[in-house]
Amino acid sequence: MIVQSLSARNFRSYERAQVELGERVTVVTGDNGAGKTNLLEALFFGCVGRSCRTRIDAQAVRFDQPVARVEVEGYESSDRHSIAVALDRKEGKTYFADGARVESLEPFEWRPPTAVFMPDRLELIKGAPGVRRGHLDQLIAALWPARRANRRSYAEALAQRNALLSRGSGGDQLDVWDRELARHGRALIADRQEGVAAIEQRFAAIGLELGLEPAPTLRYRTIADVDPEDEDAYVTALADRRESDRQRGFTTFGPHRDELVIKHQAREVRTYGSQGQQRISLLALLLAECEAIAEVTDRGPLILLDDVMSELDATRRHLLVERVAGIGQVLITTTEIEHVPSEAPIDAVLAVADGQVAPAT
Ligand SMILES: Nc1ncnc2c1ncn2[C@@H]1O[C@H](COP(=O)(O)OP(=O)(O)O)[C@@H](O)[C@H]1O
Numbered sequence: 001m002i003v004q005s006l007s008a009r010n011f012r013s014y015e016r017a018q019v020e021l022g023e024r025v026t027v028v029t030g031d032n033g034a035g036k037t038n039l040l041e042a043l044f045f046g047c048v049g050r051s052c053r054t055r056i057d058a059q060a061v062r063f064d065q066p067v068a069r070v071e072v073e074g075y076e077s078s079d080r081h082s083i084a085v086a087l088d089r090k091e092g093k094t095y096f097a098d099g100a101r102v103e104s105l106e107p108f109e110w111r112p113p114t115a116v117f118m119p120d121r122l123e124l125i126k127g128a129p130g131v132r133r134g135h136l137d138q139l140i141a142a143l144w145p146a147r148r149a150n151r152r153s154y155a156e157a158l159a160q161r162n163a164l165l166s167r168g169s170g171g172d173q174l175d176v177w178d179r180e181l182a183r184h185g186r187a188l189i190a191d192r193q194e195g196v197a198a199i200e201q202r203f204a205a206i207g208l209e210l211g212l213e214p215a216p217t218l219r220y221r222t223i224a225d226v227d228p229e230d231e232d233a234y235v236t237a238l239a240d241r242r243e244s245d246r247q248r249g250f251t252t253f254g255p256h257r258d259e260l261v262i263k264h265q266a267r268e269v270r271t272y273g274s275q276g277q278q279r280i281s282l283l284a285l286l287l288a289e290c291e292a293i294a295e296v297t298d299r300g301p302l303i304l305l306d307d308v309m310s311e312l313d314a315t316r317r318h319l320l321v322e323r324v325a326g327i328g329q330v331l332i333t334t335t336e337i338e339h340v341p342s343e344a345p346i347d348a349v350l351a352v353a354d355g356q357v358a359p360a361t
């Protein structure tokens with residue numbers, strides 16, 4: 001879906017915002033604290049149904065107001081679509097798709113796949129492995145929706161086995177769950193390896209283009225490194241650890257302990273990368289995913305880039321804008337309009353000031 005208009009009421013600093021977006025690149029300018037990130041967040045909220053900044057949605061309701069509302073409109077193929085999300089401090093959220101009240105936005109596949117780059121998201125690069133695993137699993141769900149089931153089945157089998165271990169249950173029951181865990185664990189590992197395979201080359205190329213020289217690398221590291229064709233070997237590996245797992249009270253073998261490893265110059269960016277290297281790694285990862293999603297699903301993603309220009313030099317800025325404009329619909333915020341290359345395919349510039357947003361003159 002291409003989003004053509006966004007309107008927000010009582011969302012963050014906006015009492016009212018109503019804007020038309022460009023179909024390719026929209027630039028949002030304004031001073032620090034003006035409300036640029038708030039506008040990006042509102043767009044994300046309207047497309048995804050939650051905030052990209054906080055888990056506590058109510059924080060996005062304008063101070064001293066009871067309800068926020070965001071609406072987006074646009075088209076997918078030749079059909080017009082709309083989404084509205086109302087957020088009531090007391091009652092929670094209400095969703096509307098094409099004007100009808102719905103329980104969830106998830107089934108509406110015409111919504112754009114959405115990627116956000118903002119400084120808070122560095123956690124994805126720097127944080128614990130579980131953050132990256134969860135992110136990779138979301139990529140897999142976006143690329144191949146049917147495979148969501150593998151992840152769910154694995155999590156269920158894992159919870160069952162852990163419960164049996166901590167209860168000290170007998171071997172027969174564990175045998176059953178070891179087999180289940182092996183089946184779903186192998187499927188999950190295969191999905192994740194395929195997910196990484198779909199983005200690793202793009203990741204390296206984009207990282208290099210944006211200034212990481214030599215190119216950074218992306219790899220799925222599994223601790224369950226038994227022959228993927230051999231379910232029995234996996235079952236044996238679980239059985240071998242059964243006693244020590246019982247002592248710890250949880251399963252120590254399997255993809256719930258795997259890692260998505262990002263390296264630059266053979267060292268993990270997570271631990272040794274500079275802030276700048278971590279930012280570029282994050283950007284390269286998100287853009288590589290967007291390219292893969294666009295290619296596999298034939299749907300153009302919505303790419304929200306918050307404050308991405310300030311740390312790039314002019315050449316890199318140019319390469320970045322060229323690249324993202326070729327992937328999907330893009331919003332870029334910046335305090336300095338000069339930071340956006342003048343030859344870029346920009347079709348709208350919005351200026352934020354005094355709590356208002358309007359087309360720049
Ligand atoms: N729930 C809220 N209600 C009203 N104002 C808010 C709310 N949350 C944040 N703000 C205000 O939004 C402003 C920051 O906007 P932001 O979009 O982050 O600025 P920037 O243009 O620098 O990205 C701050 O002045 C902050 O007080």
Ligand SMILES: [Mg+2]
Nearest residue numbers: 036037306307
């Ligand atoms: Mg900001």
